[in-house]
Amino acid sequence: DIQMTQSPSSLSASVGDRVTITCRASQGISDSLAWFQQKPGKAPKSLIYAAYRLQSGVPSKFSGSGSGTDFTLTISSLQPEDFATYYCQQYNSYPFTFGPGTKVDIK
Amino acid sequence: EVQLVESGGGLVKPGGSLRLSCAASGFTFSSYSMNWVRQAPGKGLEWVSSISSGSTYIYYADSVKGRFTISRDNAKNSLYLQMNSLRVEDTALYYCARGIAAAGNYFDYWGQGALVTVSS
Numbered sequence: 001d002i003q004m005t006q007s008p009s010s011l012s013a014s015v016g017d018r019v020t021i022t023c024r025a026s027q028g029i030s031d032s033l034a035w036f037q038q039k040p041g042k043a044p045k046s047l048i049y050a051a052y053r054l055q056s057g058v059p060s061k062f063s064g065s066g067s068g069t070d071f072t073l074t075i076s077s078l079q080p081e082d083f084a085t086y087y088c089q090q091y092n093s094y095p096f097t098f099g100p101g102t103k104v105d106i107k
Numbered sequence: 108e109v110q111l112v113e114s115g116g117g118l119v120k121p122g123g124s125l126r127l128s129c130a131a132s133g134f135t136f137s138s139y140s141m142n143w144v145r146q147a148p149g150k151g152l153e154w155v156s157s158i159s160s161g162s163t164y165i166y167y168a169d170s171v172k173g174r175f176t177i178s179r180d181n182a183k184n185s186l187y188l189q190m191n192s193l194r195v196e197d198t199a200l201y202y203c204a205r206g207i208a209a210a211g212n213y214f215d216y217w218g219q220g221a222l223v224t225v226s227s
Binding site for chain 2: 032034036038042043044045046049050055087089091092094095096097098099100101
């Protein structure tokens with residue numbers, strides 16, 4: 001199985017900050033990497049797929065990059081509605097696996 | 108508007124069974140793969156099972172293989188998860204998610220979840 005790790009596990013940031021979250025796969029997954037945002041008590045929301053493609057309706061302040069084993073999610077200017085937990089997921093091969101999540105909260 | 112609505116959750120004793128349903132609307136259900144993902148209380152996301160648009164291809168996580176069965180009825184725009192031999196560790200919020208097969212079965216829309224509690 002492909003193991004996914006994320007760093008950091010949590011971070012505190014201020015409104016307006018640029019935030020970067022890293023995701024690493026235990027083996028190469030090409031660009032089969034998605035990012036999801038989850039707020040407390042809510043279902044996950046798709047942000048990015050194919051490592052860098054923005055899901056329809058997602059604002060351009062979110063961006064993704066990477067290929068192979070190392071990936072990043074960047075939020076260019078953090079807004080109050082962006083405080084949430086972010087998960088990466090590989091869908092290159094079954095079983096699909098998620099990272100443990102990165103919680104972004106207010107400094 | 109794409110909508111996925113899960114139902115069928117509840118409290119069940121260890122060893123018991125439960126069947127979850129996911130009613131889909133707002134898109135051509137028969138053209139999409141479908142998936143179940145679960146989240147234990149306070150924990151992260153865990154993929155459970157996937158089924159292709161025509162039910163030809165089915166996959167399970169090792170943690171549920173042999174106990175859970177995914178199925179779909181394209182005429183009823185519905186996805187199902189039959190859960191047997193339930194364990195305490197199956198307690199979770201179960202989400203159904205639409206998959207884009209052309210993009211490798213990436214999950215683009217999620218339902219709000221159905222809570223399954225396994226406890227004596």
